Amino acid sequence: MDGLGGALERATADGDVVDGWLQGLAGNQVLPVEILARLLEFDELPMPSFWLKHRTLDAAATELLVASPQIQHRLDVTENATADVDVLARLARDPEPRVRFVYAVMLFEYKRRIPAGVLEILAQDLEPKIRRIVGESEKPPVAVQEPQPVLMAEQRVTHPDPAVRMKAAADPEVPTVLALRLAEDPENDVRLAVSMREELTEEQRTAIPCTVWQHFWSPPPWIARQATDPEAARRIARSAHVGLRRVLAAQPHLTPGVVALLAADEDEWVRRTLAESCEDAPHELLVELYATVQDRYWSGYRNHRNFARPGLARFADDPNPRLRHAALDDPEAGPELVLRLADDPEVGGWAVRDPRLPADELLRRLTLPAHAAAAAGNPALPVAVMHHLLDLARAR
Numbered sequence: 001m002d003g004l005g006g007a008l009e010r011a012t013a014d015g016d017v018v019d020g021w022l023q024g025l026a027g028n029q030v031l032p033v034e035i036l037a038r039l040l041e042f043d044e045l046p047m048p049s050f051w052l053k054h055r056t057l058d059a060a061a062t063e064l065l066v067a068s069p070q071i072q073h074r075l076d077v078t079e080n081a082t083a084d085v086d087v088l089a090r091l092a093r094d095p096e097p098r099v100r101f102v103y104a105v106m107l108f109e110y111k112r113r114i115p116a117g118v119l120e121i122l123a124q125d126l127e128p129k130i131r132r133i134v135g136e137s138e139k140p141p142v143a144v145q146e147p148q149p150v151l152m153a154e155q156r157v158t159h160p161d162p163a164v165r166m167k168a169a170a171d172p173e174v175p176t177v178l179a180l181r182l183a184e185d186p187e188n189d190v191r192l193a194v195s196m197r198e199e200l201t202e203e204q205r206t207a208i209p210c211t212v213w214q215h216f217w218s219p220p221p222w223i224a225r226q227a228t229d230p231e232a233a234r235r236i237a238r239s240a241h242v243g244l245r246r247v248l249a250a251q252p253h254l255t256p257g258v259v260a261l262l263a264a265d266e267d268e269w270v271r272r273t274l275a276e277s278c279e280d281a282p283h284e285l286l287v288e289l290y291a292t293v294q295d296r297y298w299s300g301y302r303n304h305r306n307f308a309r310p311g312l313a314r315f316a317d318d319p320n321p322r323l324r325h326a327a328l329d330d331p332e333a334g335p336e337l338v339l340r341l342a343d344d345p346e347v348g349g350w351a352v353r354d355p356r357l358p359a360d361e362l363l364r365r366l367t368l369p370a371h372a373a374a375a376a377g378n379p380a381l382p383v384a385v386m387h388h389l390l391d392l393a394r395a396r
Contacts, residue, residue, distance in 0.1 A: 011367040012392050019046035020369065021389040024376025026051045028386075033060040035386045040064070040073060042393075052076035059084040071096050078103045081110055089115040097127050104133045153178050162187040169193035170220060176200075183208045196243055198222040205241045212243040214269055219247040227251040230258065237261040242270065249274040256280070275301055283309050291322050298322070302329065313337055321346035328354055348374075355380035 011017045025031060025039060026047050039045070052065065053076050062084040065077035075098065077083050078091060091103040104122050107114060123134045156168035157178050162185075168174050169182045170193040182194045191210040194200075198220065226232035227248055236248045237258050248254070249262045249270050262274045263285045275281045275289050276297070283306045290301040301307060302325075312330035315323035316337055325347045327337060335358050341351035342361065351357065352365055352374035362378055363385065365371035375381070376389060 007364075007367050008388065008392055011372075012396050014369055015396075016369045017367065017372045018393050018396055020372030021366070021376045021393055023047045024373040024378075025386060025389065027055065027373075027377045028379060028381065029056050030379040031055075032383055032386075033058075033064055035383065035390070036061055037064055038387075038390045040068065040070075050076065053079045055080070055082075057083045059087055062087040066090050071099060074099045075102055078106050085112050086115050088112075089118050092118050092121040097130070100125060101127065101130050101133075104130050108133070108137050157181055162190055166190045166193050170197070172198065172222075180204075192243065195241060196220050196247075202240060205239070205244075212241075212246070219250065223247045224251060227254060227258075230255045233258045234261065237265075242267050245270045246273050250277040252277065252279055254278055254280055272297075275304065279305060281306060283307065287312075287323075287326060290326060291320055302326065316341060325350055342371075350374075353378050 022039065022042070022045055025035060026045065045051075049072065052073065057065070057077070057080050062077060062080075065073045065083075066087055068074055074091060074094060074096070078088065078099065079102065088103065091099055094100050094103070100122070104125075106112070107118070119134055122130055125131050153168065153171075153174045156164055156171075157174065159165055159168070165182055165185060165187070166189050169179055169185075169190050171179075176197070176199055179194055179197060182190050185191050185194075188211050191208050192212060195205050195208040195210050223236060223244060226236060233248060233254060234257060236244050238261065239245060245262065245265060245267065246269055248258070249265075250273050254262070259274070259278065259280050259282060262270055262278075263282050265271055265274075271285060272289060272293070275286050281304060286301045286304050286307045290298060290307070292298075293301070307326075308329040308331060310330055310332045313327050313333040316327040318324055318327075321344075324341060324344060327333065328341060328347070328350055330337070333356070335356050338351050338354045338356045339358060339361060342348050342357060342365070344351065348371065352362070352371045355378060357378065357380070359380070362375055362380060365375040366385075366389070368375075376386075
């Protein structure tokens with residue numbers, strides 16, 4: 001630490017380095033609670049105020065924030081989805097109405113487990129809006145059951161409101177002969193609903209002119225039922241109706257044969273839906289989409305359970321920076337690959353955060369303005385070094 005201590009002390013002359021330490025520690029997902037407590041003591045931090053909402057919190061960290069004298073800390077912890085629900089329950093009696101209100105809202109927004117007695121406390125709150133949240137959450141859903149005789153069905157398929165006709169088109173209680181009258185409806189969504197009825201043949205479906213939007217309304221439940229039958233699922237996967245294939249691709253589990261059919265589908269959104277929704281999506285498809293998708297969803301494919309696989313290290317020198325980043329997800333890659341990518345101008349930050357980075361390199365990069373934040377965010381950073389960084393930042 002002696003030589004390192006001197007280098008770190010000299011580095012404090014650069015404000016960007018010190019700011020980087022604070023930002024990196026705030027994002028370090030193995031941060032001990034005592035380091036988190038020290039971070040919270042800073043009057044101003046160089047990162048967005050919402051950082052506490054997005055880091056992982058255990059029971060001890062949750063307790064620290066719930067007990068904080070700063071209202072903003074208590075507000076932030078109510079919106080953290082990982083916070084311990086039993087510790088959070090203390091906020092039902094928080095002295096600040098804003099905290100109690102947000103706690104009540106997020107209790108139902110996140111569908112958290114509600115500890116015993118919490119609803120009773122909130123239901124007696126002095127603030128009417130808090131009592132109202134609890135009251136509305138406890139109202140039983142009203143079951144609306146409309147009679148469905150043939151006469152009523154005929155009225156629905158001829159109704160002037162397209163929304164009524166669309167529901168009729170998708171309703172299995174509406175006889176097929178009536179629903180098919182809507183195959184020539186002036187509204188595309190009505191025709192689309194008809195085309196996705198369970199009982200139709202492929203010929204009947206393809207005869208209905210309709211556009212399948214990239215995102216459309218709630219999918220027909222019959223596809224989820226048939227998805228558990230391998231033969232039925234294969235028929236859907238081979239359907240000419242792209243809407244059926246997209247809905248099938250959204251099922252959480254599918255057999256290998258069906259997955260292979262959908263992964264090779266000519267429709268981009270069938271393949272993307274499979275990768276985004278199905279836990280059985282193949283590794284090769286995930287890597288392909290991660291490398292090529294151009295909208296803001298591209299990075300999510302890397303979080304799929306089938307993404308990280310041995311062999312990704314082959315992309316370490318690929319011209320595509322996304323694939324060079326993917327090389328770091330090779331579980332068999334060693335420190336040499338991580339060290340090589342640490343100097344990559346486009347993926348170096350991720351490499352410096354990788355716990356496989358050699359310890360001496362990790363410590364050295366704490367002194368570099370370009371890498372200080374990433375190095376401080378590395379989960380392998382020793383706790384003693386974290387304390388030293390905070391000492392230097394406080395003394396600056």
